[in-house]
Amino acid sequence: MGMFRRDHLVFANAKPLDDSYEPEDIRKRDQELAKYQRALQPIIDNRPTSNIFLYGKTGTGKTVATKFMLSHLENDAADYDDVDLATIWVSCENLSSSYQVAIALVNEIRRKQDKDRISTTGYSQQRVFDILYEELDALNGTIIIVLDEIDNIGQSDDILYGLPRARSNGYVENIRPVIVGISNDFQFRDNLSPKVKDTLAEKEILFPPYDANQLISILEPRADKAFHDGILESDVVPLCAAFAAQDSGSARQAIRLLREAGELAQSNDDETVSEWHVREAQDELEKNQLYEGMQELTIQGHAVLCALAFHQAMNEVPVRSRTLYERYMNICNQFDADSVSERRVRDHLSDLSMLGLITVYERNEGLSAGRYHEYELDVPLRAVLNVLRSTNRFEGIADTIKDNVKEQ
Incomplete structure (x- = not known):
């Protein structure tokens, strides 16, 4: 038997678990x-x-x-x-x-x-x-x-x-x-x-995020078509839905998690897809999503992330955008890069928030200071620095930040 062989045990038709699949009806919308x-x-x-x-x-x-x-x-x-x-x-x-x-x-x-x-x-x-x-x-x-x-x-x-x-x-x-x-x-x-x-x-x-029950309704007909009868244990679809609902409310995330769990069971030659496969798949997808999201940022996005990592390392978070902007300008000056306006930096912060990389806090201090936002990393600082170190432009700055991390 060769290294690759066709599976007949887990997947009956994997197309319903593909991102390009177009369902016959749109559920819960x-x-x-x-x-x-x-x-x-x-x-x-x-x-x-x-x-x-x-x-x-x-x-x-x-x-x-x-x-x-x-x-x-x-x-x-x-x-x-x-x-x-x-x-x-x-x-x-x-x-x-x-x-x-x-x-x-x-x-x-x-x-x-x-x-x-x-x-x-x-x-x-x-x-x-x-x-x-x-x-x-x-x-x-x-x-x-x-x-x-x-x-x-x-x-x-x-x-x-x-x-x-x-x-x-x-x-x-x-x-x-x-x-x-x-x-x-x-x-x-x-x-x-x-x-x-x-x-x-x-x-x-x-289009608001889906809740867990809505995601179950979306996953079930796809699971029925994608897997052979009796392959999925009863708690698999609800757990996939729960993980996705807690994180982003994304049907795409729930479907990918279900597919990943099935592929993990397939690679292990397991007879069923269980809760264990879902949890293992969730850990792997979280790791991949984190690194891919950071690696695909533009130079300006990396510079903003680098500035926030500096304040995170110094235990100076959450930090206001105007303070963060000063650090961002210093970073741009260090590697002789063009900088953008403070408003554009806030746009990049919104992008980082959407990717799940940072947390945004809205503050309201009334007439004295009005409304403003503060930011901090929502992912491990070590992971951020590893990604920044993998880029030639930010490697030196990331090493400096790592050397100056304060005890949290």
Whole structure:
């Protein structure tokens, strides 16, 4: 027998445990789907349609709900001769500016038409926008433009100003663009420029974290399809749901935990998947998530994390952002890197909080000091320093911090 062999004992069909799996129905999101349906209904009625923004932490069903609703919308629109509808979907995961988003939109339209893509560099932003308007106007009817993880563009929000006004400004004549923005950052809209806020005129749909019972309802039909009968012990699905509910309320996290537990049982040649496998899988996923989250940060994100690690090492936490910003500036000066504004540092702190790396405390001292936030690490300092030491730029600073750790 070789090193690799096909398993016939644990998994019957692992596809329902894959991130790309699209379920036949969306569970425990009835209110959100009803709001979504009302927001999209004007398209069928051939009426002006508001832009739609979905907010919620990762794994709360925003993307899968959007795919579900747009699939139904496209099928139903086909029944009406006077409704023309097209959808363009772009993930902004690795896009940090309106320029990059516009390029991605142009190339997605051209990909569908088997046309040559344009270069990602060499154009002015206005020229890219002009090309985008030309490509859009060659289509007809309502064009739904889905921008997944739109918060990655930060304050470079010109695309959100230009697209909603494209028709009124005469840039397009034949189409009505509708933006569907999907964001993990509840404060994304607050950080937009005033002109963009006034232009968007969007409907907002909030996706709260799932609780344990909701996650059980989501996991059970997937587990029934994914595993052979009798493989899962009775406490496996509830425990996966409980772990995910306590941490982030993420269905994606609960599903990955269930899959990891199954793979662990498979690798051990165990006859059933038990509570032990879930707990072992949880430990492994937590470790991987922690390191991946920190390693994927930008240079500025690492610099902010490094500044907070310094205060954590000196037992000076929780720390206010203005104090943290001074340390951040010192760190940037040490390796001769460009620094960003204090407001942008607060944005990076929000990102770190969303990743579960730090804890944010809101303080309110009334008229004397008003409201402000304080921050501290929510993960072991040693783990943070190990990640920082693995990057050439921060290795020396991380060693210095490690040498000056005060007893907690």
